Amino acid sequence: MAVITPLDKTAAPAQRQQQQSRRSVRPLLLGGLALAAGVGAWAVVAALGLVENLPTPAAVASKAGTMVADGTLASDTSASLRRVFIGYALGVVVAVPVGFLMGWYPVVRAVVEPYIQFFRTIPPLALIPLAVVLLGIGEVPKIAVICMASFMACVVASFQGVVDVDRTLINAARVLGASDRVIFAKVVVPASTPFILVGMRIGLGASWATVVAAELIGAQEGLGYRMQKAATWFDMDAIFVSLITIGVLGLVMDRLLLLAERRLTGWQERR
């Protein structure tokens, strides 16, 4: 061990740096190339008229310029973002403690799990008609449906996280004198964080998927609403602008969560 140590110490950082730069630059480059190739292929297909009514990238870009200039893109984006944020945050905030309680107390699990298993099989989109009837056509039903979507994704993950905590870790804490409360706070919570973050990412995806559909319920603004309206006007350019915006926003939020995940769960041994 003593012989290996100094070698380890000098060799590791240089090697790691090299690996890291290779790791971060190459995918970025490849990703950029793939994006350029995709847009190029799209431009060719549109120019040749292979797909009827497919707008060209240039037309979509100029439409985007107009929608930015007249403020519709900003207001649609902020309307959709607000719904996603509120619904998603509410869903997560409720799901994590419920998942913890289910994992920690068998009684809670026995009571709550049948409901969760049942509602999990219903796609959130299928709840929209019900939400309209029960909650009207304002912001509430939209947020409620998004909340439901993120809750379902997240509650199962947090519950699973608690159940899967290594018994030996709990025993290791117990023999060092930890009470149940300490074990929960110092062992169960950190040990299940990776699961919860995965649940949060899935929930975020589900929230974005749901917001578009939710905005079909008598919304006055929002990216989903804009698409719906553009479709009735046969405005393909506007549909594409909204679609791309949704994709980009979803991607950015997912990357942010991934970044948080790396920070919070970097201790994991990855295979």
Place this chain on the structure above:
Amino acid sequence: MNSKISFRGVVKTFPLKGATFTALGEVDLDIADQEFVTVVGPSGCGKSTLMSMAAGLQEPDSGSVLVDGKPVRGPGPDRGVIFQQYALFPWLTVRQNVEFGLKLASVPADERRRRTDDAIDLVGLGEFADALPKTLSGGMKQRCAIARAYAVDPQVLLMDEPFGALDALTRVQLQDQLLRTWSQEKRTVLFITHDVDEAVYLANRVVVMAAGPGRIHRVIDVDLPYPRTEEIRLSAEFRRIRNEVWTSVYHQDEAAPAA
């Protein structure tokens, strides 16, 4: 004998596919203060269950487990436990892992710092104090786990096949290190293993268990002096005792049972 740990008529059963599996049937064992006792036996002989009950992680169905003459009621920092799977908290650094028990015991910060550093130095992990477990080798992880147990200064060490997952070389190094620290600050050690050589090399007494139901088959005294060295490991006497233990582990039917 003034015993530190006593098992008195300990019986432990588990439900198994509708039937009951007798892990331990009527075990009596006394371990003296500062004694180093190893337990060997085939799988299913209940050796880990024995340790688990001394740790307070499991309770006997009948009989009693006493530490310092008092029945064991749950785990406590007077008994340090070292698991085969290391059981380090992967989100904490080596230092934070070692500190864990001291924080629970509300040891003041400066004393905590000192005792943590001492324990880390004792196992030779000083350079890796701020490393996360995932960057450590198996042997280093187990040394960290040992430091974590030492830090709270338990009088009893309960070790459940602690070196079982390590390579032969690392295992020998850790055995020697364990004996060195044990001879410095004599603790009572109950050490579970499936390695006959390890059992003989470390112990004052080797307890050989038998399975179905789990019980003590023989107790063999190891009259070899400490410090144990390579010379002792290669001596004729060591070989004799090792063969005796081997026979009573692997040929239990033929060997004469304990009186």
